[in-house]
Amino acid sequence: MKKKIASIGEFGLIDILRSKTSCSSDVIKGIGDDTAVVKMSSKKRLLLTTDMLVEGVHFTKDSSPKAIGYKAVCCSVSDIAAMGGIPKHAVISFGVAPSIKLDFILKIHQGMKTAAKRFGVNIVGGDTVRSENNVINVALTGEVNADKAVYRDGAKVGDKVFVTGRLGNSLNSGWHLRFMPRVAESQYLVNKYKISSMIDISDGLVPDLDHILKGSKVGAILYEKNVPLRKDANIEKAYYDGEDFELLFTVSPKEAKKILSQKKYIFYHIGEIVRESIGLLSVDVEGEEREIKMKKGFVHF
Amino acid sequence: MKKKIASIGEFGLIDILRSKTSCSSDVIKGIGDDTAVVKMSSKKRLLLTTDMLVEGVHFTKDSSPKAIGYKAVCCSVSDIAAMGGIPKHAVISFGVAPSIKLDFILKIHQGMKTAAKRFGVNIVGGDTVRSENNVINVALTGEVNADKAVYRDGAKVGDKVFVTGRLGNSLNSGWHLRFMPRVAESQYLVNKYKISSMIDISDGLVPDLDHILKGSKVGAILYEKNVPLRKDANIEKAYYDGEDFELLFTVSPKEAKKILSQKKYIFYHIGEIVRESIGLLSVDVEGEEREIKMKKGFVHF
Structure with missing residues (x-):
């Protein structure tokens, strides 16, 4: 238990967290697929995904803010698409340095809106907090009919x-x-x-x-x-x-x-x-x- | 437009983002209440909230990791309670430094599970990314019957x-x-x-x-x-x-x-x-x- 994260890697960490998490019966897929899949009704599934983008890792101070915003939303949209779903509602958290220009944030937001409009996503809420490094988190819901949802575990020999x-x-x-x-x-x-x-x-x-x-x-x-x-x-x-x-x-x-x-x-x-x-x-x-x-x-x- | 975030404040930023965001008709409340409220069916509403916790702002390196995890989930649970709702499913993003001890993350996760169990939340997914500063984002769904949802705008003179x-x-x-x-x-x-x-x-x-x-x-x-x-x-x-x-x-x-x-x-x-x-x-x-x-x-x- 003295291991550092660097020696385990992202997939290792996800595996460890998954093994330690149990879910109730309305959860059809929990941690480990592109999105979580939850029962909404007998025919409908709610998809839920979250993606964090960190300055210095996923974008830099020199990246176009519109492109950052566009990418932040589109990463999550892509996860919903991978399940066979339609993206629906997003909540977005901004961690920003107090010294950052409002204009930079507004341009990120503009990029988000471009992506949201293109893929029919509603940005319905968010959180704004102070952070030394700029961080953006997009959590997105989606919908899919129960019989159309596609997972990672269905490939068959011969496919x-x-x-x-x-x-x-x-x-x-x-x-x-x-x-x-x-x-x-x-x-x-x-x-x-x-x-x-x-x-x-x-x-x-x-x-x-x-x-x-x-x-x-x-x-x-x-x-x-x-x-x-x-x-x-x-x-x-x-x-x-x-x-x-x-x-x-x-x-x-x-x-x-x-x-x-x-x-x-x-x-x-x-x-x-x-x-x-x-x-x-x-x-x-x-x-x-x-x-x-x-x-x-x-x-x- | 040359304003810095520090001079506007969190509420100012939220107001600006809200004024620039439009939503489709199934969105009953967008940005600005404790959670977003979305139509699930004629009787049910889906609640959606997101909270970001940043090291150095909401917790420090010396904070108990279990307490950090507990708080991260409970902040969002409290938002759902404020709408009259029941918390349901969470997706959690971890931004962590490569040098961080696995044990620290597992204890945060343990604190999250304590909170999740206490309030009936399923942790159904997440994202783990590299970040200089430790950052946690919890996005949480909730449910409320349409006639039980409570907003900020219903107070009347004499109440x-x-x-x-x-x-x-x-x-x-x-x-x-x-x-x-x-x-x-x-x-x-x-x-x-x-x-x-x-x-x-x-x-x-x-x-x-x-x-x-x-x-x-x-x-x-x-x-x-x-x-x-x-x-x-x-x-x-x-x-x-x-x-x-x-x-x-x-x-x-x-x-x-x-x-x-x-x-x-x-x-x-x-x-x-x-x-x-x-x-x-x-x-x-x-x-x-x-x-x-x-x-x-x-x-x-």
Whole structure:
């Protein structure tokens, strides 16, 4: 118990907190998925997520305040999309230094409103406190029909693995400040097809796929030639960079066929789900297989 | 627009953000009450609140971590109680320094669980990020029947003003770390009586009463001899100290009579609601009246 947080990492800390938390029967998913899922009625589920952005970690004093606000709301919106849900109501906490310019806060708020308007979110409340470092917390609710909610633990051997867009180099390209949470794509997918598992890529393709693999007790093979790369990205960046905020999802071969033949959105078929004992393999453009270690993506400690 | 936050204050910032935020029709109360109130069904309302606690402002490195965790959850629980609601589900963000001991976080979490268990809250999710300063954010949902929800804007001339417990000296006495959110008292009040307005005292009796007076467009007279004082408090401390987390509420004279004749809880009758033009008056033990200025309570900037 003398361990420091740095030696445990974010996922370790979440695992420890989860193991020490018990919930009542109306909680369908607690700590550990993209959002919590709570029973609202027999047909409706309430989704609940929270994201903290810290100056010096997620943004700097030189970041555009509008972009900070936009990103703060969109991170949470992306979590709701990853569950198959529709974002609804946000409460926002500002920890700000007394010396900060009102104009800076108002521009952050403007960025938040841009995101809120785009994705149908109502900003309904908040808290403002003094803090040496600027900190923003967005807590967001969402709604999903009980039969449309998608979790991390439903991937089956034989399922196909898809992503909604290009990966890698999100930080250097500035994508991490102007990304589009895939709410429309998510709604299209859950309303038209049976999605077996889904997550948004915030930590990196490999770390986030690993959440699905662990949750579903399966392995996967990724085809490098199929992984869509952002400008100036390579396969390593696509695998580990993080903050792409694309959706990563799995479907049965039958559903995959239908998805590949539709024209409304481009979804990239990047791999297959295999037995857990196989682990995670990557096939390069020459057809060579290599084992992928769960390396660090964008981790917070 | 070159103003700094320090010159505006927390309430000023909230007012500015509120004026710049619009909401859809299912939002019954947005920014500015103890919690947001959102329509869940024709009979049910979802309450939503968020509170940020910052090291160096709301607690120090020397504070008991269990007490920090307890307080973090209870601040939000108190907000839900102030609406007449029952607390339900919490999502918690931790911003922690990499050098922090796991043990410290686990003890904060233990304090959170103590509070959660006591008030029937499920901790259903969270976020953990790196931060120089330790920061905790608790976002909490609650539920209330549509006809039981109590706001800040319903006080009427002639109403009586009550509080649920002793006031003042909360910080020095340590009460601010071990207070009891008045959920039971709130449930008793809203289920048995017609409460015209309610708020929890976090900023101080006078600043929080002022929220009711401004919201309801009324004035008030307080009787100093009736204000219950915590040990080592005086009337000035009771008026301005903050972090008492007692409920401040108003009821009609008829309801007040019933409340004063019940035996289940002690509620203190401390004043009357009067016309707005009278402002806020305080009557001392000699019967001398003085005008009370909206002085600063526990403000954050």
